Amino acid sequence: MANVCVIGAGYVGLVSGACLAELGHSVTCLEIDSKRLSSLQSAEVPFHEPGLSELVERHSRAERLRFTSEYSQAIPQAEYAFIAVNTPQGAEGRADTGFVFAAVRSVLEHATDMLVLVTKSTVPVGTGDEIAHLAEEQGRFPIAVVSNPEFLREGTAVHDFLHPDRVVVGASDTWAGAAVAELYAGLDAPVVTTTRRAAELAKYTANAFLAARISFMNEISSVCDAVGVDVEDVARIVGSDPRIGPAFLRAGLGWGGSCFPKDVQALAVTAATHGCRTPILEGVFRQNVRQRERAAEMLLASVGHLPDPTIGVLGLAFKPGTDDLREAPALAVAARLLEAGVRVRAHDPVAVPNAREIAPDIHYCADAYEAVTDCDAVLLATEWPEYLGLDWARARSLMRGAVILDGRNVLDARLLRTLGVTYLSFGRSETVNDCGNGHEPSDDPEAQPLATTQLPPAYPVPQPRGYRSEVSV
Numbered sequence: 001m002a003n004v005c006v007i008g009a010g011y012v013g014l015v016s017g018a019c020l021a022e023l024g025h026s027v028t029c030l031e032i033d034s035k036r037l038s039s040l041q042s043a044e045v046p047f048h049e050p051g052l053s054e055l056v057e058r059h060s061r062a063e064r065l066r067f068t069s070e071y072s073q074a075i076p077q078a079e080y081a082f083i084a085v086n087t088p089q090g091a092e093g094r095a096d097t098g099f100v101f102a103a104v105r106s107v108l109e110h111a112t113d114m115l116v117l118v119t120k121s122t123v124p125v126g127t128g129d130e131i132a133h134l135a136e137e138q139g140r141f142p143i144a145v146v147s148n149p150e151f152l153r154e155g156t157a158v159h160d161f162l163h164p165d166r167v168v169v170g171a172s173d174t175w176a177g178a179a180v181a182e183l184y185a186g187l188d189a190p191v192v193t194t195t196r197r198a199a200e201l202a203k204y205t206a207n208a209f210l211a212a213r214i215s216f217m218n219e220i221s222s223v224c225d226a227v228g229v230d231v232e233d234v235a236r237i238v239g240s241d242p243r244i245g246p247a248f249l250r251a252g253l254g255w256g257g258s259c260f261p262k263d264v265q266a267l268a269v270t271a272a273t274h275g276c277r278t279p280i281l282e283g284v285f286r287q288n289v290r291q292r293e294r295a296a297e298m299l300l301a302s303v304g305h306l307p308d309p310t311i312g313v314l315g316l317a318f319k320p321g322t323d324d325l326r327e328a329p330a331l332a333v334a335a336r337l338l339e340a341g342v343r344v345r346a347h348d349p350v351a352v353p354n355a356r357e358i359a360p361d362i363h364y365c366a367d368a369y370e371a372v373t374d375c376d377a378v379l380l381a382t383e384w385p386e387y388l389g390l391d392w393a394r395a396r397s398l399m400r401g402a403v404i405l406d407g408r409n410v411l412d413a414r415l416l417r418t419l420g421v422t423y424l425s426f427g428r429s430e431t432v433n434d435c436g437n438g439h440e441p442s443d444d445p446e447a448q449p450l451a452t453t454q455l456p457p458a459y460p461v462p463q464p465r466g467y468r469s470e471v472s473v
């Protein structure tokens with residue numbers, strides 16, 4: 001059993017802390033947000049993550065998991081200090097490591113013995129080296145710095161921590177790497193040991209690669225629409241090639257969340273800083289922006305000539321199983337619709353309280369049926385299981401129009417068509433290019449499709465030294 005301090009009790013830190021307690025370690029989570037801290041001190045998890053509340057309650061009760069905001073309480077007895085603070089997007093797309101270095105300085109100030117400093121936060125390659133340098137300069141005790149990136153998907157983060165494909169440990173001191181690997185001894189997972197820099201870069205590469213797969217299939221989905229092919233068939237066929245594999249090939253509204261968007265850009269910035277061109281990363285990002293634009297265009301085209309158009313959005317979180325709205329495609333599309341003068345009604349099983357704070361112009365509804373009521377079109381933006389099982393005949397009867405854009409390619413297109421719905425999707429063809437709206441054509445000669453809005457903020461294409469991008473933004 002080891003004494004572990006985890007700094008930052010957010011989506012990653014809290015899951016890591018609770019799971020390390022589950023592995024038998026004594027864990028103190030340090031959290032500076034007083035509201036978040038006080039709910040954690042009552043064993044209440046301040047965000048939605050399946051399975052986490054149960055772990056937090058159980059280990060808090062057993063006193064294997066504690067919460068504090070004081071470095072002076074958490075660090076002196078710690079053998080390991082995990083840095084799990086957020087690394088948000090900073091200027092020009094680079095990763096802002098300000099919170100990481102603030103945490104490192106506080107650890108150095110309060111350490112009373114040697115310890116292992118573990119970076120769990122996603123940080124640009126070379127950050128561990130900088131931390132090690134700082135520790136050598138300012139630390140009063142020997143501090144080893146180890147990179148131990150996370151691969152936790154929100155919604156299944158507890159499972160991912162306890163059943164990882166691999167544990168990645170990047171260290172320059174063999175003993176420190178072995179000591180971190182030892183923390184995970186209770187798991188049935190291979191440990192990949194490597195250099196600190198390789199661990200840091202591998203984390204970004206993994207997220208960028210996953211994002212690239214999705215963007216690639218989304219690009220193919222446009223081709224499918226143009227040539228009358230179902231993208232699901234294409235994904236199934238290419239995914240059954242073991243060299244490709246089936247995961248992360250689902251076409252739809254595109255990727256969001258707290259990691260992919262910022263990590264794709266931060267990796268491009270890192271590359272540019274080192275003089276490397278990354279046209280693929282640029283394309284991956286742009287394609288994702290385009291996907292949201294396509295959704296807004298399809299919806300606006302379908303309601304454009306109607307008086308007082310209203311669109312319902314089912315699902316706001318960036319994916320099911322979370323209340324996280326960071327870079328949620330649903331909110332980006334909703335913002336575009338609102339800008340174009342459309343009324344937007346929305347429902348999400350868990351994310352509405354968070355959404356109210358950042359998107360007050362949306363009309364929030366208590367359930368999915370209320371959200372679709374009197375709508376001319378509906379966008380399914382997040383594939384929450386409850387939406388798949390909706391009584392679509394009832395939903396259709398509550399709608400004013402009959403257009404449904406299946407933003408996740410998960411609905412039963414045939415059933416919807418038999419209900420008279422104009423089914424739109426990303427690459428499921430047949431009626432895809434028919435942006436009808438289920439209404440009779442308008443007699444009004446003035447009726448014009450609503451103007452679609454401008455492209456969202458441009459991707460800040462980083463300029464490698466001595467290179468001018470051919471892409472103008």
Ligand code: UDX
Nearest residue numbers: 008009010011012031032033084085086087099121122
């Ligand atoms: C994590 C990672 O650490 C990030 O690098 C990765 O790319 C995505 O996942 P996440 O857990 O999603 O970030 O962030 P968040 O849920 O915002 O949690 C961070 C927590 O750290 C917050 O509760 C914040 O209050 C806390 N924090 C931040 C501190 O306790 N101290 C600080 O100095 C800064």
Ligand code: UDX
Nearest residue numbers: 151152153154214248249250254255256257259318319
């Ligand atoms: C991601 C990484 O997967 C995880 O390892 C960690 O590094 C944190 O970042 P997360 O952001 O929680 O996890 O979600 P993920 O399941 O990866 O999905 C990201 C986005 O891609 C979501 O918006 C999801 O809807 C979208 N997605 C995923 C698709 O559009 N199609 C797919 O086939 C898969």
